[in-house]
Amino acid sequence: MGKQKWALYWAASCGGCEIAVLDVNEKILDIAAAADIVLWPCAMDFKYDDVRAMADRSIDVCLFNGAIRSSEQEEIARLLRAKSRVMVAFGSCACTGGIPGLANLTTKDEILDRVYIEAQSVVGNGHPVFPQPHTRVAEGDLELPVLYEEVSKLSQVIPVDYYLPGCPPTPDLIMTAVNAIATGQLPPPGAVIAGEKTLCDVCPRVKQEKKITRIYRPHQIIPEPQKCLLEQGLICCGPATREGCGAQCIQANMPCRGCFGPPAGVIDQGAKLVSAVASIYEGDTPESVAAMLEEIVDPAGTFYRYGMADSLLKRKRVGTAGK
Amino acid sequence: MASKISIDPITRLEGHGKIEIFLDDAGNVKNAYLQVPELRGFEKFTEGRPVEEMPRIVQSICGVCPGAHHMASVKATDAVYHVDPPPVAKKLRELYYSAHMIHSHIAHFYALGGPDFVLGPDADPAQRNILGVIAKVGVDVGLEVIKHRAYAQQIQALIGGKATHSVCGLPGGMSRAITEDERKDVEAKARSCVEFARFTLKVFDDIVLNNEAYVDLIVNGPYDMKSYYMGMVDADNKVNFYEGDLRVVDPSGVEVVKFKPADYLDYIGEHTEPWSYLKFTFLKRLGWKGFVTGPDSGIYRVAPMARLNASDGMATPLAQAEYERLFNTLGGKPVHATLANHWARLVELLYASERLLELAEDPEVASPNVRTIPTATPTEGVGIVEAPRGTLIHHYQTDDNGLVKKANLIVATGNNYAAMCISIKQAAQEFIKAGQVVKQGMLNRVEMAFRAYDPCLGCATHSLPGQTPLEVTVRNAAGEVVDTLRQNLD
Amino acid sequence: MSFEPRIIGILCNWCSYTGADLAGTSRMKYAPNVRIVRVMCSGRVDPTFVLKAFQQGADGVLIGGCHPGDCHYSTGNYKTARRIPLLKKMLDQLGIEDGRVRLEWVSASEGDRFQALANEMTEQVRALGPFRPAAPSKPAAMEVAALAAG
Ligand code: SF4
Ligand code: SF4
Numbered sequence: 001m002g003k004q005k006w007a008l009y010w011a012a013s014c015g016g017c018e019i020a021v022l023d024v025n026e027k028i029l030d031i032a033a034a035a036d037i038v039l040w041p042c043a044m045d046f047k048y049d050d051v052r053a054m055a056d057r058s059i060d061v062c063l064f065n066g067a068i069r070s071s072e073q074e075e076i077a078r079l080l081r082a083k084s085r086v087m088v089a090f091g092s093c094a095c096t097g098g099i100p101g102l103a104n105l106t107t108k109d110e111i112l113d114r115v116y117i118e119a120q121s122v123v124g125n126g127h128p129v130f131p132q133p134h135t136r137v138a139e140g141d142l143e144l145p146v147l148y149e150e151v152s153k154l155s156q157v158i159p160v161d162y163y164l165p166g167c168p169p170t171p172d173l174i175m176t177a178v179n180a181i182a183t184g185q186l187p188p189p190g191a192v193i194a195g196e197k198t199l200c201d202v203c204p205r206v207k208q209e210k211k212i213t214r215i216y217r218p219h220q221i222i223p224e225p226q227k228c229l230l231e232q233g234l235i236c237c238g239p240a241t242r243e244g245c246g247a248q249c250i251q252a253n254m255p256c257r258g259c260f261g262p263p264a265g266v267i268d269q270g271a272k273l274v275s276a277v278a279s280i281y282e283g284d285t286p287e288s289v290a291a292m293l294e295e296i297v298d299p300a301g302t303f304y305r306y307g308m309a310d311s312l313l314k315r316k317r318v319g320t321a322g323k
Numbered sequence: 324m325a326s327k328i329s330i331d332p333i334t335r336l337e338g339h340g341k342i343e344i345f346l347d348d349a350g351n352v353k354n355a356y357l358q359v360p361e362l363r364g365f366e367k368f369t370e371g372r373p374v375e376e377m378p379r380i381v382q383s384i385c386g387v388c389p390g391a392h393h394m395a396s397v398k399a400t401d402a403v404y405h406v407d408p409p410p411v412a413k414k415l416r417e418l419y420y421s422a423h424m425i426h427s428h429i430a431h432f433y434a435l436g437g438p439d440f441v442l443g444p445d446a447d448p449a450q451r452n453i454l455g456v457i458a459k460v461g462v463d464v465g466l467e468v469i470k471h472r473a474y475a476q477q478i479q480a481l482i483g484g485k486a487t488h489s490v491c492g493l494p495g496g497m498s499r500a501i502t503e504d505e506r507k508d509v510e511a512k513a514r515s516c517v518e519f520a521r522f523t524l525k526v527f528d529d530i531v532l533n534n535e536a537y538v539d540l541i542v543n544g545p546y547d548m549k550s551y552y553m554g555m556v557d558a559d560n561k562v563n564f565y566e567g568d569l570r571v572v573d574p575s576g577v578e579v580v581k582f583k584p585a586d587y588l589d590y591i592g593e594h595t596e597p598w599s600y601l602k603f604t605f606l607k608r609l610g611w612k613g614f615v616t617g618p619d620s621g622i623y624r625v626a627p628m629a630r631l632n633a634s635d636g637m638a639t640p641l642a643q644a645e646y647e648r649l650f651n652t653l654g655g656k657p658v659h660a661t662l663a664n665h666w667a668r669l670v671e672l673l674y675a676s677e678r679l680l681e682l683a684e685d686p687e688v689a690s691p692n693v694r695t696i697p698t699a700t701p702t703e704g705v706g707i708v709e710a711p712r713g714t715l716i717h718h719y720q721t722d723d724n725g726l727v728k729k730a731n732l733i734v735a736t737g738n739n740y741a742a743m744c745i746s747i748k749q750a751a752q753e754f755i756k757a758g759q760v761v762k763q764g765m766l767n768r769v770e771m772a773f774r775a776y777d778p779c780l781g782c783a784t785h786s787l788p789g790q791t792p793l794e795v796t797v798r799n800a801a802g803e804v805v806d807t808l809r810q811n812l813d
Numbered sequence: 814m815s816f817e818p819r820i821i822g823i824l825c826n827w828c829s830y831t832g833a834d835l836a837g838t839s840r841m842k843y844a845p846n847v848r849i850v851r852v853m854c855s856g857r858v859d860p861t862f863v864l865k866a867f868q869q870g871a872d873g874v875l876i877g878g879c880h881p882g883d884c885h886y887s888t889g890n891y892k893t894a895r896r897i898p899l900l901k902k903m904l905d906q907l908g909i910e911d912g913r914v915r916l917e918w919v920s921a922s923e924g925d926r927f928q929a930l931a932n933e934m935t936e937q938v939r940a941l942g943p944f945r946p947a948a949p950s951k952p953a954a955m956e957v958a959a960l961a962a963g
């Protein structure tokens with residue numbers, strides 16, 4: 001069997017997913033043995049037109065990280081889809097929109113105003129200057145891409161065959177995926193390469209099925225190391241997060257923020273977390289409900305930390321309805 | 324006939340730097356623009372988030388230097404909550420951060436910037452990568468590189484839960500203490516890193532300093548630029564990555580100001596241009612004078628060479644010796660040669676390794692008291708660290724409940740952005756001459772000017788530093804594209 | 814054309830649904846805009862249902878359960894009493910107005926109360942206007958064209 005052809009590509013991403021590939025350390029040589037990497041902009045020089053010139057479906061696997069927030073990213077995603085037999089959404093941003101998806105809680109105009117006018121360090125020259133799609137400078141014209149109004153996950157733009165979640169995915173899971181691909185022993189299409197159950201199901205901390213009487217923010221208490229964080233009053237996204245990371249944050253004494261996305265069967269991670277957290281809170285009186293609401297200061301930004309773009313509503317509604 | 328050259332590997336692709344070079348009627352370089360084509364808007368979408376979550380959120384600005392964002396952010400949250408973390412927590416943070424610098428500097432030298440030197444600027448682009456470097460220096464060395472970068476990542480993962488996007492920083496301290504066994508493990512790794520850093524400096528000596536052509540390129544190439552320099556220093560004016568005051572020296576190396584992080588707005592301003600999503604910082608006292616160099620221009624530089632220029636030395640002995648050797652070899656302070664950044668980066672690698680070892684040897688670092696619970700009403704705070712690629716500023720204002728009202732971020736690369744534009748123009752002017760056919764080596768030299776800064780467009784947008792694909796478009800005076808070149812053309 | 818809100822009523826079998834049924838059998842007139850889904854207990858109302866309703870075109874969601882203390886599964890409605898307000902706090906961050914989601918206790922004998930609620934909420938949502946999920950992102954090319962035109 002000839003060597004496989006792989007492509008690694010990033011869109012709206014932080015680069016951490018690429019570093020995660022380097023974090024397989026010496027196993028990178030196994031990857032090099034299994035596959036020729038035909039496209040990997042971060043680590044290798046490459047020529048983009050080469051990809052355009054390739055026959056359709058001539059790349060065996062494309063590992064795609066980052067979310068989609070511009071026409072260009074969408075265009076490359078479509079191109080790579082056409083050229084690749086297998087498309088893997090790599091990392092939280094590609095799987096569920098990731099942290100950049102939090103931008104869906106605001107609008108593009110709000111972002112531009114904040115960054116280029118309001119920011120305390122910006123020194124206006126009397127008039128605001130925004131980045132423009134076209135600028136005429138003394139020597140000629142310069143163009144900039146226009147950003148989309150919202151961030152999308154990869155599967156909202158192209159069909160995706162497999163999902164490798166995590167911000168970033170762990171080296172173990174990367175190697176699991178790599179080995180499955182290299183040996184052709186692929187799971188059924190649509191599979192998520194991680195566990196099926198919730199993080200709570202595999203979490204090493206002890207759960208006592210007890211109710212909580214108040215929510216703490218992470219800086220407000222020093223939690224005991226062996227007990228469930230949620231039962232100590234810290235919001236932990238474990239009940240609606242897919243297992244597979246090895247409870248990394250939990251081991252560092254910090255609650256999960258859900259980067260592995262929802263487990264099998266859960267449609268909307270945030271809604272599930274509303275349900276889970278409200279259920280464990282003690283008290284039936286209007287006062288206790290009010291206290292809970294007061295203590296949970298940012299439900300959208302916490303329960304959709306990595307999944308805003310993946311949620312049923314996808315983004316904040318802009319403008320008042322009917323107007 | 325005037326032309327425009329663009330460096331852009333993948334036509335109009337977000338997050339990838341793009342260089343546009345305009346030629347005049349004679350075919351000489353008239354001007355060059357480095358455009359940063361994406362913005363993600365963390366400054367806005369972090370509004371409303373609880374400030375203690377910021378250290379976990381903002382690091383997704385950049386997965387290459389997430390540790391820097393994590394640390395700048397957590398220091399800002401300390402300030403917001405008016406809380407002073409216990410000494411152990413500060414040591415643990417600096418230990419973590421030293422490991423972060425080691426990871427980043429190793430990755431840059433061997434995988435990103437180094438290939439230019441190790442293989443030479445005219446090498447086949449297909450070879451000009453980490454695998455090419457390993458082929459040249461040997462697989463054994465390659466494995467050492469992998470091993471030590473891995474050590475640095477493992478230390479970060481130990482303390483931070485994850486090496487990339489750690490979770491340990493909280494206002495008032497750290498989420499978890501380390502055990503004595505873990506400390507010993509870190510100490511052993513740190514010892515090995517010190518040796519590896521020395522070895523890397525030796526590699527630099529052998530390959531670069533012993534090659535007259537390279538030294539000439541560094542010292543006399545079109546890569547020098549007289550500018551102000553900024554970097555963080557400790558009480559003795561020694562380089563410090565985690566904590567200290569910001570010191571600015573003028574183009575002759577004389578201190579012009581030293582200020583507290585909280586006062587950054589008095590000294591640093593940002594300028595905007597309609598042709599880029601990234602803003603340009605400048606020294607407020609001099610003002611924005613455009614893309615010009617020299618003592619009257621407010622443009623300053625950051626990152627390794629700037630840090631060395633802005634300091635009086637290194638706080639550890641081996642690094643101090645290397646610091647002196649660097650300045651002695653390159654003709655004294657300050658060094659304006661942009662390419663000297665590669666050497667300065669290795670001096671810093673040695674410092675970070677020595678510092679890591681010092682901290683790991685301290686038995687107190689394994690003691691359990693790593694948190695002070697904040698009690699004051701949160702207000703406003705600034706956190707600054709020296710990221711691998713320069714000064715990184717996080718500034719948050721919150722309401723009484725600690726929810727972010729305003730966030731202002733100045734990323735390392737923004738500090739160098741104006742200087743990078745000038746360096747690229749200089750390099751282009753040197754290598755693109757009337758009637759001359761534009762060759763790959765020339766393009767790479769233009770890009771070397773850019774890569775020496777190790778610009779983190781990950782911070783500016785999201786792509787990896789150093790190897791950011793670039794496309795050069797050459798346009799004539801009529802604006803027609805006469806040539807499109809990619810740094811990675813075969 | 815005037816706007817007729819679509820409201821999904823998710824009612825528990827034992828109290829609210831029976832109450833709504835009573836309103837119907839007693840021939841009390843109430844706005845036809847409320848389409849009723851019956852669940853065994855309000856505790857069964859997963860917040861996901863509410864989001865799904867909006868995503869599929871509802872303009873409002875009314876959740877009905879037994880009065881506190883009367884839930885046939887003893888505590889189902891207490892859970893609901895915590896979940897729905899928390900959901901509403903989250904929906905507020907997502908730009909969804911308070912009046913579009915209501916949680917009300919209606920007993921089996923309160924046909925008139927259901928009638929009043931249905932009418933009141935219909936008018937409330939009518940005043941808010943259609944829900945319209947966030948518009949899908951426009952391709953940048955179109956935005957550029959729009960910019961260029963405008
Ligand atoms: S998933 Fe995480 S590590 Fe990967 S690109 Fe997104 S933010 Fe970066
Ligand atoms: S809630 Fe968090 S700490 Fe508790 S069991 Fe689940 S994952 Fe573990």
Ligand code: SF4
Nearest residue numbers: 245249256257258259
């Ligand atoms: S604990 Fe949660 S947030 Fe942390 S890595 Fe695992 S899934 Fe991601």
Ligand code: FES
Nearest residue numbers: 825854878879884
């Ligand atoms: S049965 Fe009516 S609310 Fe539980």
